[in-house]
Amino acid sequence: DIQMTQSPSSLSAYVGDRVTITCRANQSVARFLNWYQQKPARAPKLLVYAASTLQSGVPSRFIGSGHGREFTLTITALQPEDFATYSCQQGHAVPWTFGQGTKVEI
Amino acid sequence: QVQLQESGPGLVKPSQTLSLICSVSGDSIGSDKYYWTWIRQSAGRGLEWIGRVYASGSTYYNPSLKSRVTMSIDTSKSQFSLRLSSVTAADTAVYYCARDVYNSGWIYLDSWGQGALVTVSS
Numbered sequence: 001d002i003q004m005t006q007s008p009s010s011l012s013a014y015v016g017d018r019v020t021i022t023c024r025a026n027q028s029v030a031r032f033l034n035w036y037q038q039k040p041a042r043a044p045k046l047l048v049y050a051a052s053t054l055q056s057g058v059p060s061r062f063i064g065s066g067h068g069r070e071f072t073l074t075i076t077a078l079q080p081e082d083f084a085t086y087s088c089q090q091g092h093a094v095p096w097t098f099g100q101g102t103k104v105e106i
Numbered sequence: 107q108v109q110l111q112e113s114g115p116g117l118v119k120p121s122q123t124l125s126l127i128c129s130v131s132g133d134s135i136g137s138d139k140y141y142w143t144w145i146r147q148s149a150g151r152g153l154e155w156i157g158r159v160y161a162s163g164s165t166y167y168n169p170s171l172k173s174r175v176t177m178s179i180d181t182s183k184s185q186f187s188l189r190l191s192s193v194t195a196a197d198t199a200v201y202y203c204a205r206d207v208y209n210s211g212w213i214y215l216d217s218w219g220q221g222a223l224v225t226v227s228s
Contacts, residue, residue, distance in 0.1 A: 001169075034214045043202055043218035044153070050212040087153060091213040095168040098153040 002027055002090050006099035013104060017078045021102045023071045023088035032092035035064055035073045038101070039084045047086075048073065078104070108133040110203050110219035118197075118226050124190040128203030128219060129183075136161045136181040141206035143215065144177065144188045148199035158206055159186050193226045200224075 003026040013019050023033065031051040036044035046055045048064035051071055061082075063074045075082055083106060088099040114126035128142070135142065144156040157167035159177040167175045171190070179186040190197060201224055205217040 032213065036215075043204075043221050044215070045218070046214055046216050049209075049214035049216075053212070055214075055216065089153070089215070094155075094166055095157075095170075096155040096215075098155070100152045 001095055002029060002093055002097050004088055004090055004097050004099040006086075006088060006102050008102060009100065010103040010105065012106065013078050014106070015078055015080055019075045019078055019104060021073045021086055021104075023066075023073070023099050025069045025071075025090055028068045029090040029092035031067050032090055033064075033066065033071045034089045034091055035062075036087045036089065037082075037084045038087065044087065049091075075104075108205060108217045110205065110217060112201060112203050112219045112222035114222060114224070116223055116225060118193055118224060119228050120194055120226055121192055124188070124193050124197060124201075124224055124226075126188045126201055126203075126222060126224070127185050128187070129185050130205075131184065133205075135179065135184045135186065139208055141208075142179060142186045143204045143206045145202045145204055145215075146197075146199040147202065147221075148196075151199075154199075156188065156190075156201075195226050198224065198226045 033051045035048040038044045052064045061076045085101045085103045087101045109131045111129045118124045141158040143158040159165045159179045174191045176189040200221040202221045203219045204215045207216045
């Protein structure tokens with residue numbers, strides 16, 4: 001299985017901050033990397049697919065980048081509704097695998 | 107707008123079989139653009155992909171669970187299902203059904219059910 005590792009596991013930030021989350025794979029996943037946002041007691045919500053393509057309806061302050069083994073999700077100006085847990089997922093080889101999540105909190 | 111909804115017992119005894127159904131509305135479960143997927147989430151293991159079923163009935167399971175998992179699809183009822191046998195406390199989790207989309211060569215989980223908490227306990 002492809003292992004996905006995120007850093008940091010959690011971070012504290014203020015509204016308006018620029019936040020960057022990193023996701024690393026133990027082997028290349030090309031650009032088959034997706035990002036999800038999850039709020040407490042809710043299902044994950046797709047934010048970015050193909051490493052950098054925003055899902056329809058997702059605000060442009062979310063920016064995905066990277067290819068191969070290293071990827072980042074940047075939130076350019078954190079909004080109150082962005083406090084959540086963010087997870088990466090590789091779609092290169094089954095079984096799909098996820099990072100352990102990064103909790104963004106105040 | 108596709109909607110997915112999990113249903114099934116919230117409590118299962120150890121060694122028994124966990125059974126869940128996902129009902130799909132708002133889109134065709136028979137479309138060849140999608141795989142229908144089960145994912146679980148527990149505090150200890152985060153998000154874990156269990157497997158997927160295609161409209162034709164073909165399946166792929168996570169090797170870590172393959173010996174205990176069975177998935178099926180009923181396009182006439184717009185439902186797909188998960189069975190996990192010989193459960194233990196380690197199978198306690200929130201179980202999600204989701205739609206895996208193949209779009210221009212890219213693959214992603216674009217729609218999720220709300221999740222169903224299943225507790226394994228006697």
